[in-house]
Amino acid sequence: xxxxxxxxxxxxxxxxxxxxxxxxxxxxxxxxxxxxxxxxxxxxxxxxxxxxxxxxxxxxxxxxxxxxxxxxxxxxxxxxxxxxxxxxxxxxxxxxxxxxxxxxxxxxxxxxxxxxxxxxxxxxxxxxxxxxxxxxxxxxxxxxxxxxxxxxxxxxxxxxxxxxxxxxxxxxxxxxxxxxxxxxxxxxxxxxxxxxxxxxxxxxxxxxxxxxxxxxxxxxxxxxxxxxxxxxxxxxxxxxxxxxxxxxxxxxxxxxxxxxxxxxxxxxxxxxxxxxxxxxxxxxxxxxxxxx
Numbered sequence: 001x002x003x004x005x006x007x008x009x010x011x012x013x014x015x016x017x018x019x020x021x022x023x024x025x026x027x028x029x030x031x032x033x034x035x036x037x038x039x040x041x042x043x044x045x046x047x048x049x050x051x052x053x054x055x056x057x058x059x060x061x062x063x064x065x066x067x068x069x070x071x072x073x074x075x076x077x078x079x080x081x082x083x084x085x086x087x088x089x090x091x092x093x094x095x096x097x098x099x100x101x102x103x104x105x106x107x108x109x110x111x112x113x114x115x116x117x118x119x120x121x122x123x124x125x126x127x128x129x130x131x132x133x134x135x136x137x138x139x140x141x142x143x144x145x146x147x148x149x150x151x152x153x154x155x156x157x158x159x160x161x162x163x164x165x166x167x168x169x170x171x172x173x174x175x176x177x178x179x180x181x182x183x184x185x186x187x188x189x190x191x192x193x194x195x196x197x198x199x200x201x202x203x204x205x206x207x208x209x210x211x212x213x214x215x216x217x218x219x220x221x222x223x224x225x226x227x228x229x230x231x232x233x234x235x236x237x238x239x240x241x242x243x244x245x246x247x248x249x250x251x252x253x254x255x256x257x258x259x260x261x262x263x264x265x266x267x268x269x270x271x272x273x274x275x276x277x278x279x280x281x282x283x284x285x286x287x288x289x290x291x292x
Contacts (some may be wrong), residue, residue, distance in 0.1 A: 001225075004069075007036075013234050018217075020267065033066055050178070089182045095140060096143050097141070097143075098140070098141045098176075099140060099149060099151070100137070101137060101138040101139060101140060101157055101188065102152070102154045102156070103137045105134070105162070106133060106134040106135075109133065109196075112152055112162065112165060112166065112196070113166070113197060114126040114165065114166050114167075114168070114197035115167045115169065115192055115196055115197070115198050116166055116167070116168050116172040116199045116200075117170075117198070117199070117200045117201070118169070118200075118201050118202075119202045120170070120171030121173055122171065122186035123186070123187055123207070124171065124189075124190065124200075124206075125188070125189045125207070125208040125210065126189075126200065126209050126218075127209075127210035127211075127212070128160065128212055129193065129194060130194055131191070131195070134167065134190070134192050134193070136169070136189070136229075137189055138186065138187050138188035139185075140157075140185065140187070151206065156172070156174070157186075157188075158172060159172065171188060171262075174186065178259075194212075194214055194215045194220055194292060195216050196216055198217075199218075199221075200218070200220045200223070201221055201222055202223035202224070207227075208226075208229065209227070210228075210229045211230070211234065211236060211279075212234070213234075214234065216279060217281070217282070218280075218281045218282070219282045220281070222286075223286045223287075226288065227289075227291075227292065228281065228289070228291045228292070230284075234275055235277065236275065236278075236281060237274070237278075237280050238273075238274075238280070238283070238291055239281070240269055240270050240271065241283075242267045242284050243256060243267065243268060243269070243270075243272070243283060243287075243289040244266070244268075244288065245287065246270050246289055248291055248292065249286065249289055249290075249292075250272060252270060252271055252272065253271055254268055255269055255270070256268050257269055272291060
């Protein structure tokens with residue numbers, strides 16, 4: 001018992017100067033109890049003069065303390081094996097940071113005529129650009145400890161595949177723990193060539209469309225709240241169908257769709273034209289559509 005306490009005191013003292021994890025002291029210290037106990041028996045037997053009358057005696061209080069410490073050590077070992085100690089340590093030492101998503105760039109678009117996007121559970125901003133390449137970037141906020149990042153490469157948050165004349169992009173939910181979330185406020189921006197056809201399928205999340213210089217048709221479906229930022233000079237027709245709320249702007253030909261009721265948020269259709277309205281941005285089955 002005395003040797004065990006001396007060893008524990010030395011270990012904790014060294015941990016103050018050598019920046020050791022206190023949990024490591026408990027995990028490493030309790031097995032020494034059994035080593036000291038066994039060594040004590042062997043030394044006693046070796047030094048005993050009367051081999052036939054050897055009797056090993058232990059103090060009752062010491063036995064209780066060793067039992068308690070051994071049980072606590074086994075409990076610590078169990079918690080360590082399940083990862084709960086590491087998880088608790090990460091929560092205690094974590095800090096909230098806003099980090100950059102790994103940038104995706106695709107300049108080889110030969111033969112690609114359209115882009116299909118599954119926007120995933122987070123807000124997505126889609127913007128047309130005169131550049132002849134596809135670029136995707138953004139930020140996310142998470143609780144991190146040290147330099148470890150949840151998202152280290154593009155594959156951690158997006159699946160990208162080229163098949164035939166189509167570039168497929170599917171945004172994923174970020175990795176997270178089963179019982180608590182470590183991230184939030186994910187903002188992704190996708191830049192596509194102005195002359196490329198675009199189809200976006202959502203999961204009820206929000207989307208912002210910036211069709212500046214648009215030279216092809218866009219289709220956005222199954223999104224929650226859609227906002228379209230229209231520049232002053234553009235040749236565009238915004239068409240809505242199955243949208244519960246047509247907000248902001250001078251909507252024309254607004255009608256309740258078949259199968260709807262008389263409530264304020266019954267699915268409806270309508271359109272809005274800018275310039276000659278050559279290119280169409282069609283929004284389907286959204287909760288709200290706002291044009292700025």
